[in-house]
Every structure is written in structure tokens, then in C-alpha cells.
Amino acid sequence: MIKVIFFAALREQLNCSELELNSENLSSVAKVKQALIEANPQWQPILKNVSLLSAVNHDMVGGESPVKSGDEVAFFPPVTGG
Amino acid sequence: MTTSIKTNDSQRVSIQKHDFNLGDEVALLEADNHEDGAVVTFSGRVRNKNLGLNVKGLYLEHYPGMTEKLLEKIVDDAKNRWQLGRITVIHRIGQLYLGEQIVFVGVTSKHRQDAFAAAEFIMDFLKVKAPFWKKELTEEGENWLDAKAVDENKAQQWN
Numbered sequence: 001m002i003k004v005i006f007f008a009a010l011r012e013q014l015n016c017s018e019l020e021l022n023s024e025n026l027s028s029v030a031k032v033k034q035a036l037i038e039a040n041p042q043w044q045p046i047l048k049n050v051s052l053l054s055a056v057n058h059d060m061v062g063g064e065s066p067v068k069s070g071d072e073v074a075f076f077p078p079v080t081g082g
Numbered sequence: 083m084t085t086s087i088k089t090n091d092s093q094r095v096s097i098q099k100h101d102f103n104l105g106d107e108v109a110l111l112e113a114d115n116h117e118d119g120a121v122v123t124f125s126g127r128v129r130n131k132n133l134g135l136n137v138k139g140l141y142l143e144h145y146p147g148m149t150e151k152l153l154e155k156i157v158d159d160a161k162n163r164w165q166l167g168r169i170t171v172i173h174r175i176g177q178l179y180l181g182e183q184i185v186f187v188g189v190t191s192k193h194r195q196d197a198f199a200a201a202e203f204i205m206d207f208l209k210v211k212a213p214f215w216k217k218e219l220t221e222e223g224e225n226w227l228d229a230k231a232v233d234e235n236k237a238q239q240w241n
Binding site for chain 2: 005007008009012055058060074076077078079080081082
């Protein structure tokens with residue numbers, strides 16, 4: 001399984017803070033995103049936003065980064081702390 | 083309640099709901115520290131206006147685990163660039179109201195230049211790298227803040 005979590009405005013737009021996906025055939029962050037859209041077509045315009053950032057196991061990564069079973073994949077908007 | 087605190091001899095990163103006291107933080111940076119002649123601190127507070135809206139408060143969300151990791155990395159990067167003594171970074175989360183403190187960065191060094199530069203560097207990268215998000219509560223409604231290009235440009239200047 002892959003744990004997927006969402007933060008801030010994205011979490012509110014999707015009305016979802018976290019979920020789990022079967023990791024079969026999900027070899028990259030981009031494929032995780034695609035699987036989320038296939039399972040929830042209404043999420044497409046939100047998840048296709050190019051400014052969204054992603055992290056795997058707390059490291060900021062790009063869409064082509066590999067994922068494997070047991071990983072935590074996070075999607076979130078650009079950060080605004082400080 | 084402290085959600086995370088990591089400490090060693092010379093650096094401390096804390097993500098917490100509760101407030102901090104500037105005097106106490108300076109005292110910790112200075113206690114038994116006779117090597118460093120310079121102490122630079124920055125604190126950020128909730129202000130009353132943003133983008134023409136009347137701000138009443140902020141809600142601060144973060145990504146537990148990743149936030150601490152990023153802040154430790156920023157502190158390590160600063161220590162690799164300058165000769166620093168002690169470093170403290172505190173960031174509050176949750177509901178904060180007008181005038182409340184949000185963030186603290188304190189740095190000591192032998193001479194002022196290193197402490198000034200490192201404090202600015204840490205704040206610049208905290209703003210664009212650490213996974214915190216602010217939701218603004220205004221008299222006109224609630225909204226998540228957008229990241230600003232000016233902050234990204236400021237951090238890029240260190241490259």
C-alpha cells in the first residue's frame with residue numbers, strides 16, 4: 001500500500017486528508033496522481049494544477065520520482081510559513 | 083504542548099502551539115556562552131493588514147515530520163556557510179490572533195556579520211522550503227494565502 005496525504009487548501013478542495021492506494025503498478029509520483037484521478041474524476045482539475053508540490057517520505061520530489069509499497073506520498077500547495 | 087523539539091549542544095528546532103518568550107530565548111542562547119559576542123534574533127508576528135484585507139488571525143498548518151527535517155537541513159546549511167555558535171528556530175502552529183508571535187530565529191556568532199547573515203538566510207529558506215501553510219482569518223472571510231514570488235526571489239539570492 002501507498003499512503004497518500006494532502007495538506008492545506010488542497011486538503012479542503014479535495015475534502016480528503018489522507019487515503020491508501022494499492023501500490024501495484026504505481027511506480028512514480030505521477031502514476032500515483034493519475035490513479036487518484038482515475039478513482040476520483042472530479043479531482044482532475046485540482047490535481048492537475050501545475051503549482052502543486054509533492055514529497056515522498058518527507059523529501060520534496062518531482063513527478064518522475066519512484067515510489068514503492070510502504071511509502072508516504074504527500075501533495076500540497078506552495079508553502080507559506082514564516 | 084510541544085509537538086516536536088529536537089536539541090543538541092548548539093541548535094534547537096521546535097514546532098509548537100504555545101507561545102515563546104523572547105527574553106527566555108535570548109537567555110538560552112547566551113547562557114554559559116562566552117565565545118560569542120553577537121546575538122541576532124528575528125521574530126515574526128501576526129499583523130493587521132494583508133492585501134487590503136483586515137486580518138483578525140491566522141491558522142497555521144504544517145506537515146509533521148517533514149517540517150522538522152527541512153528546518154534541520156536549513157540550520158545545517160547555515161552552519162556550513164558561516165561560523166556560528168548557537169541557533170534556535172521556533173515556529174508556532176494552530177490558531178494565532180492579531181499581534182501574536184509566529185516565528186523566532188536566534189543565532190549567535192563570534193562577530194555580528196555571521197549572525198546577521200545566518201538569521202536572514204534561515205528565515206528566507208524557512209519561508210520557501212518548510213511545509214507550513216497559513217490560512218488568513220479576515221473581517222472579509224477566510225482564505226489560504228498564496229506563495230509570493232518575492233519570497234522565492236529573496237531565497238534565490240543566496241545561490
